[in-house]
Amino acid sequence: MTLIRLWSGTRWRVASSEADEELPAQGPLVPADSVAGRSLVIVIAIMTFLAALAANAALLVADASVEWRGEVAREATVQVRPVTGRNIEADLDKAAALMRQTPGVRETQIYTKAESEALLAPWLGQGLDLTELPTPRMIVLKLDAETPADFGRLRMELERYVPSATLDDHHVFIARLGDMARAAVIVAGAVFVLILAAMGVAVASATRAAVATNREIVEVLHIVGAADAFIAREFQRRFMALGLRGALIGGGAAIGFFLLAQFAARRWRATGGGDQMEAMFGDFSIGAGGFAIILLLAGGVALLTGFLSQAIVLRHLKRLG
Structure with a gap:
């Protein structure tokens, strides 16, 4: 009996040339679950968590800076020598x-x-x-x-x-506070961009590995006339699902971290160290805006993962001619 692998439109199946007996389906073009896929989910979850921390740290510092400058601007001092x-x-x-x-x-x-x-x-x-x-x-x-x-x-x-009296309206100190806050926000933004870039590299590497693993299948489909967009869409759908899973895990961990940090800050508020932390960063409450940023980040990571995988597969298919 000769076994022949056939593409049924959405997945591979195995058929017998002698008995014309269809055997159980073999699965989608891109495996739904694999060691590489699980590793990619873990990487995306970690990167999403770090990106959420960087984005919300910038938000906390910016909000705290407004409070600092507002408090300082509401006071002035006169020094009498x-x-x-x-x-x-x-x-x-x-x-x-x-x-x-x-x-x-x-x-x-x-x-x-x-x-x-x-x-x-x-x-x-x-x-x-x-x-x-x-x-x-x-x-x-x-x-x-x-x-x-x-x-x-x-x-x-x-x-x-x-x-003998000198008036100080603290304008120099306010300007320095603003410069410090802007520098912290810029650093946090740079870290955020670097994390997204590292995530893109990880997704690109995983996509190339998946293409290499399924190289024969991809080339056969290309030779028999399957549209490049169709093949790329199969990879995009699978990697977008992996990206969304990892992003939701990382985003959920970030939300849990900020809720725990807010609870701990309230418990430590009466201590000296807690007062200093609250003066520097507030009560770690990111509010509805911070949670919205995390959810938007998770959705953006999933879309980015799908887009990168599709672009890489299309580029590979163009090289096949």
């Missing part, structure tokens, strides 16, 4: 009264000598006796977000009435 021949307490009261009369200044707070000295502790260390040092005194201004203060006029008034 001790000068020989002038009463620093009188200068403090005069500067604070001048600030209270300025539109846009909502509240003023004069730091005591002990509070001003405590601000130097991170640089000079703890336990130092600063009583003999001419320590500047601080006035903290709370600004009205709806009524911007005229800092140019304020500086002129301070120079006129309190020459």
